Amino acid sequence: MTATDRAKNRVCLWYEGDAEEAANFYASIFPDTRVTDVTRSPADYPDGKAGDVITVEFSVMGIECIGLNGGPAFKHSEAFSFQVETGDQEETDRYWNAIVGNGGAESMCGWCKDKWGLSWQITPRVLGRALGNPDRAAAKRAMEAMMTMRKIDVAAIEAALAGTTA
DSSP states (O other), rough: OOOTTOOOOOEEEEEOOOHHHHHHHHHHHHHTTTEEEEEEEOOEEETTTOOOOEEEEEEEEEEEEEEEEOOOOOOOTTTSSEEEEEEEHHOOOOOOHHHHTTEOOOOOOOEEEEETEEEEEEEEHHHHHTTTTTSSSHHHHHHHHHHHHOOOHHHHHHHHHHHHHO
């Protein structure tokens, strides 16, 4: 990919030194995700040597990113997350389990963190429809059900919408 081929505006994600590992991990689990370029330092510098990876260009489900191996100065926070919309429980489980099961951590309401501390929202499409349901009582039930979950349970959200239990 040349400089003229890429987007002028990309998401820059700071990593301690493993941006290439992270980008390759994302490419291994998410569709339309790929590593497009790796830039190595042409010379020694205060925190590294010539040949060390300094940036990794990649896309996550079509969103162009650049991973910067900037060292330990800054950490990821929930103020930034990727929100991945899923079609069903199987897809939700696949992404959730890949992130959490490879050194990540569960949080609440469909949020989890990967082993690099980057936050992900694994969000079944039904959840968005449920929370925006014009029947506000049904939406409230879905919201209350979601608030008890870590990984989103599609059947429980559908049952809450219907006013039944899963």
